[in-house]
Amino acid sequence: MERDICSFLKRSDKWYIGGGKKLIWTPPFPSFLHHPGLWDNAGYYDFRVDPGFTYDILNAGVSYEWRQTKREWTPACWTCAYECDDLILKEEKALSQGDFLGIKVTLTNRTEKELTLQTVLWTAQKRNEDETLEDTQLIRRRADHIVYKKRLVKGVRKPVTAYAGLILQNGRSANVSFSENTGNLPNWRLTPFYEKLSPDGLLNEESTDGISLNGLLYMGIEAPLTLLPGQTKSFLCGMAMGSSAEVVEQTLHDSMAQDIVVESKTNWENYFRSVPDFSCSEPKLEKYYWYRWYGLRLFTIDVEDGKMHYPAVAEGLEYFRVFITYSAQCHMLETRWMKEDAIAKGSLKNFIENQRSDGSFAGHIYLNGVQENGFYHADWGRALQEAQAIHPDVEYLKGVYEGLKRYAAFFDEVRDRENSGLYDVVDQFETGQEFMSRYQAVDEMADRYGWINNIRLKGVDATVYIYNLKKALARIADKIGKVEEVARWTTGAEKIREAVLNKMWDEEDGMFYDVNPRDFTRTKIKAAVCFYPYMTDIVSEKHLAGMKTHLLNKNEFWTPYPVPATAVGDAYFDPWAQWKGKRHNCPWNGRVWPMTNSHIADALGISARRFSDKELRTKTVEFIKKFVGMMFYEGDIERPNCFEHYNPFNGKASVYRGVDDYQHSWVVDLYFRYMIGLTVGETQIEVDPFPFDCAYEAKGVLIGGKRWDFSWDGKHYAISVDGTVIHQDARLHRTVFDK
Structure with missing residues (x-):
């Protein structure tokens, strides 16, 4: 029997509404969750649309005051219940794939008298004369819907023009009124409609101009509603957004003919x-x-619009709802396990199609441009190789090879001018790991600079990533028939390996360190990135003692909730998210970041497997369980989360940031790699489950076009391919199969 995953994830404390393409409703600091409607801001790509909309139910022109009695959330629908003396109200709020953010409103007359009511759906959008500020212009007003144009602005980027619309089922009148600014709150008495509503409806007129164009544009739609004693009726209302007025208007009308709740549930299922x-x-x-x-789909943007050409996953809400290089590598590792590989492919292809002339990738891809001065290091080679192991596609490799060649050349020519085999980090932001001792070791002012490339540090992370890239390019060159280029990449990777071992490895300390390029001395700063070489074949068995000494040390990294991005004994270590006395948004000087933990899980697991180390196998399991367990509010099984960073001693999340469901790490991949035990090569599939001490079943794992099923109930182990059992045993152990 198929499980209902939406119901499995049901909870009462969450409010995010997703499932569309461009539009989303994930206000980070909502103020009106208790109020009917969706007044807190929506998001159009990474732009805020503030406010959303609300509605009032009126009797003789007086709006009912509601008491919220219940909230219930699933990925597909956010349900809110209210009551007042006369009525019971139920809202089912959902977002369609066509970017209609709607509410199915159900009203029940709890009195013994007939109620003659009116509903007014409304919003109040900003108008501004200044072309650098947000603006709203009316496109058209009809009895049941209103379409308008938005100028959306963010930072120094060029404004974006988007279109939006409101619709109320059975609407009979509509009014647009321009007003000077006042409190922009979901308060009926603050609106022009408070005075302009009559029993016959709103004044069917529009006023959009004045002696100045600064103010609020109120847009309202009215519908009559009669409820007999005990009677229940429902209606739909909501907003749509898109790239043209025609698309928005069509979406509004199409949505009125659908059950948006059922549609959303079907889409999520x-x-x-x-x-x-x-x-x-x-x-x-x-x-x-x-x-x-759920989180991966919540922030998936599947459009061909502006600079966004292929489906991919945004890193998070608002500022993060763009394509970001640092997290794209994570999404490739996780979405490779989907039955379709479009997102895994698109995650890289978007950056190649927006590649800079110097070969580097932009840090952020926006709807209307790319980040001009930002860059992030990322492990493209490993992510691509792992994705291709599941969904091989030589034509795709041909399409990305030249772009990755230019990317590698950028690092050789610009980030290693000494030809050392080690690669530069030039500001604290481009590693994705700002405010930590790594950068202070080469420049005491490193924490004061912006994206200005003002430091130089030979980074362990940057170097490991390029090592993996060159190894991957060697394999790709061989696959696509460029055999004459294989040796170049193989030689380049070997040069990096030797440089890491000779210049970054500290034999006495048993630790890999960043290197100061001024004199090629090791910085001696103990950070989680120092363990990244253990994800590769750079290390040998002789390096394991150092890993165990430091990583598994409770006085350095193995805290109750491991691992802090900076070692506990560091001069700048702080578990409270404070950098030099002040709480910061994104400090890496002692917080546990899921991104780092994903790397560390693989450093442990890959080393355990390579060197048949039982202690590391056990520690890998312990670590993954602690990692996952940390991402639940106060350990509550019903309330998983994923924030940017956590306290290493009490496991509490950075709730103050307002950024939940942050897709800045990989977790699903760890399940398949270590619990199921999959290492997928070019010709073979190794199944080597780690000792998680739990029963499990994984079905429909698509590898190279074949369906694999795995089950373990504690006594019986079975593996099937395309419905045929190919392996059974009474114990878990390593097995190898031809691909």
């Missing part, structure tokens, strides 16, 4: 069917598997 089915006797591991897939 179809999505959950597009990933491998998974169940597990460890409740938090099972819950988080599905919660992670």
